[in-house]
Amino acid sequence: MAGTALTGTSVAGLMAELAALEDPRAREVNEKHGDDHGVNLSKLRAVAKRLKTQQELALELWDTGDTAARLLALLICRPKAFGRDELDGMLRAARTPKVHDWLVNYVVKKNPNAEELRLAWFADPDPVVASAGWALTSERVVKQPEGLDIPGLLDVIEAEMKGAPDRLQWAMNTCLAHIGIAHAGQRDRAVSIGERLEVLKDYPTSPGCTSPFAPSWIAEMVRRQHEN
Template sequence: MDDATVTGLLDELASLEDPKMRAVNERHGDDHGVNLTKMRAIAKRLGKDQDLALALWATEDTAARLLALLICRPKDFSAAQLDTMLREGRRPKIQDWLINYVVRKGPHAEELRALWFDDPDPWIAAAGWNLTWNRVVKSPAGLDLDALLDQVESEMKGAAERLQWEMNSTLAQIGITDPSRRPRALEIGERLEVLKDYPTPPNCTSPYAPLWIGEMVRRAEGS
């Protein structure tokens, strides 16, 4: 990969830095100030380019890594590469995009879900739980949903923030998609009260599991 190309893209991303946007992002644990719409326009211009994506990732710059995740080819990564990237890219937006745009679209999602799920590092475990609730929604066959509820019940209240969020999402999705386990999911959510007071904008669904479950079931039933 031509170093000048990478340098040019780093300069372009730096020119798009907005101090106000950076300040907002930093409150959420991210360290860039690039408008993501403008970043997506750069990605569209570049097209898919795995070599360039790897070179951008290697810069360790957060904006460059986000751009890398937009132009990479998910199926070209090995599971080991993705595991390393998750452990290196310890920023919320990087983790979100890595999981949603790359891991879920590649062939290693289930292998990595199993690898990450019980990792002692809550940052890594959060990724495993994210993939778990996605599987609850899309292909729950083979998952031990009762064991997942047991683990949520015993561990979610004291979990680190990011891990707690993904465990709560798993609880909610089990309650939404599985009527037979819905009463238990509601009871766990009501008793633990995780995210009960989370500030929710008007017209948005609360992440508090009992409210989330109730709203999604109501919509599904058309009432």
């Protein structure tokens, strides 16, 4: 992934600006979640808003390998400009959770190669790559379920989620919850799987927030749907 920064905006200058925004306390919190940056994300978004869309600059920021710079790159890039192989390489290089999450949600989901990448990543032997395939599958479960084998997805979740590595397990659990929320005909089975596997049952949840434990998550979102 290579490019040339636009005249008047240097990568070096932006790296210095990001370094100045570093907050040791934010880094300490982020590192507990596997991320290695200490830039407040609201301040990062303010920088991106000032820069607007600059694809070539985004390419150079990504190539630095710095997490904060890559997050900024994902905010100012042009999602549809990337090729399939380019996105595949970027995902495999995105090892920190926040970069991985933003790449999938802000870029890949808006790219015309999203479905092809979903299919390729879904069964990838690398669990972090596979988690991206599951995240894209959750998107389809909610927005474009036609053609998906929902019972088949539940079969895989039932068989593999309990023993899956953390990030893959989280993505599979999210898909399980979305199936239960969006597909009433599969809701009882989704809840049953969640109750039996007990994945994330004891996950600490702040007051007022919805638990990621699938049965609780499904129940709360269905309740809200009925209220509306």
